[in-house]
Amino acid sequence: MLVRARSWAQRMVEDVDKHNRTALANSIHYAFGIDIGPLLSAQNIRAPLQLAVATNVNLIKSIPQRYFEQLHTSILTSVTQGQRYKELAADIQKLTGATEKRARLIARDQTAKTHSAIAQARQTALGISEYEWQTSGDERVRNSHTEHDGQKFRWDSPPTETGHPGHDIACRCVALPVIDLTQASEFSDTSGDPMRILSIYRPPEEVFAPESLASFENAPLTNDHPSGFWVNTDNWRHLALGSVRNIRQQDGYVIGDLIVQDKSTIALIESGKVGLSAGYQSQKEMTPGVTPDGQPYDGIQRNIRVNHIALVRSPRCGPTCRIEDSNPNGEMMTSNSNQTTTDTAATVQTASATCHDCTNVQNQMDALTETIKTLKTENQTLRQKDEVVSI
Secondary structure, three states: OHHHHHHHHHHHHHHHHHHHHHHHHHHHHHHHOOOOHHHOOHHHHHHHHHHHHHHHHHHHOOOOHHHHHHHHHHHHHHHHHOOOHHHHHHHHHHHHOOOHHHHHHHHHHHHHHHHHHHHHHHHHHOOOOEEEEEOOOOOOOOHHHHHHOOOEEEOOEOOOOOOOOOOOOOOOOEEEEEOOOOOOOOOOOOOOOOOOOOOEEOOHHHHOOHHHHHHHOOOEEEEOOOOOOOOOOOOHHHHOOEEEEEEEEEOOEEEEEEEEOOHHHHHHHHOOOOEEEEEEEEEEEOOOEEOOOOOEEOEEEEEEEEEEEEEEOOOOOOOOOEOEEOOOOOOOOOHHHOOOOOOEEOOEEOOOOOOOOOOOHHHOOOOOOOOOOOOOOOOOOOOEEEEEOOO
16 A cells, blocks of 8 residues: 555656646746747756655555545646645545545645645745745735735745745645845856856847837736747637737826726736736847946847736736826726726836846846735726736
């Protein structure tokens, strides 16, 4: 039984690792235009993976052998599709006859804790020493975890009361990697030193090129970046929650109107999730140079083409990438005063500043590190016209 449990745990951890590896590689590629997939071998984190297997063996070794395959499928589905742990616990309880308490314990440990352990191992293997704590943002979050939300912690110094995200029972918090581009010796150069950072510059003439701006027009709005990272004809119906219109350049910014057509997304915006992040493709011209403000770079982004605009808590270009109220007096417009629902403007600092800005890390391509919480939009209707910013 122990051998069977270990084999099952090994395969489960490997599956979670594969999912984690893909997500991290895609996030880095979005932020920096760098493919770090070849660097994310399981060999680099073998010891933590083995520890994750050993930790979970004791939780599952008492389960009858005939249920292992069904459990593997149920837990993998939970990991990859975001199934709530209570639903997974119900599956486990049905398959094994385990008590509800034990079923939930298995579900929690096999999802949250395994994810947390692999995230820590994967990030530290890349030289990422810090993370930003992000909660799930609902009423079930512990007070102590809410206090951590948006704060940065070091992997080698976990918060005393809570440990890292995912360590507490049923914790759904995650650790977003904090990548300090001023430490220009720690990241991926696939053509040479695989652990050297490459800084990529987005010139204003590329951001504001007619073809680039045109690609924003009618781009779909999504809630976070899709797991596959692209909106296409196969998934558009499920992912598109609104669209971007009337894109223009204004005062060094890309400005647009955002039409939100989903009630739950409107509620998210009103609750403070107002960050914006563009999912786009570009060509990399790996010719080094210096930006107009004197910052060195290794390459330039050309031919920027937008696929979607994601509503996020941590926009990669910092706090200016957001939805903002365009009413100059900051007053709420309501039907009681015979006024229409207010337009909102989202102003995003464009790449007129280099994407590798050593003087202000928060306004560059720092993937998943800034948390936007300060502004609530005031639209209450099903259709909400906002102004958005991209890149």
